[in-house]
Amino acid sequence: MRVANTHWVDERIRAQHVAPRAASFVSVREVSLDLVGSRADVRRRGGLIPSWVIFGMILLATFAVCVTVNMRTRTKMVTATEQYALIQTDVEQLRNVNKTLQTEVEKLRNDPRAIETAARSRLNMVRSNEIVVPVE
Numbered sequence: 001m002r003v004a005n006t007h008w009v010d011e012r013i014r015a016q017h018v019a020p021r022a023a024s025f026v027s028v029r030e031v032s033l034d035l036v037g038s039r040a041d042v043r044r045r046g047g048l049i050p051s052w053v054i055f056g057m058i059l060l061a062t063f064a065v066c067v068t069v070n071m072r073t074r075t076k077m078v079t080a081t082e083q084y085a086l087i088q089t090d091v092e093q094l095r096n097v098n099k100t101l102q103t104e105v106e107k108l109r110n111d112p113r114a115i116e117t118a119a120r121s122r123l124n125m126v127r128s129n130e131i132v133v134p135v136e
Contacts (some may be wrong), residue, residue, distance in 0.1 A: 107114040119125040126132055 104114075108118060
């Protein structure tokens with residue numbers, strides 16, 4: 001079967017073909033100039049961050065780090081001071097106990113009445129001429 005109007009078919013087929021593309025590669029610099037603009041354009045719009053702003057941000061970050069370190073160190077120092085105070089009170093109590101024990105040892109070495117009192121109260125001892133009467 002043949003088509004009577006070949007002109008119409010040829011035009012349709014020609015319209016469906018993709019036209020060859022021109023081989024023109026655009027450089028990255030040209031694309032960035034189109035999108036962003038030149039350096040003067042960027043400065044005019046205020047797109048660049050001034051160096052003093054960057055310097056200020058660095059100073060602010062450094063200051064924040066220093067403050068954080070100081071705060072941590074201070075809290076550790078406060079807790080260490082509290083622990084030191086608790087240990088000091090414990091040491092003082094133990095020294096007082098040691099002093100009382102030393103005085104008691106000296107009395108038991110030298111004073112016969114203290115020896116007799118300790119023997120009666122701690123060891124439940126009596127003299128040979130005493131009679132013990134248990135009371136319930």
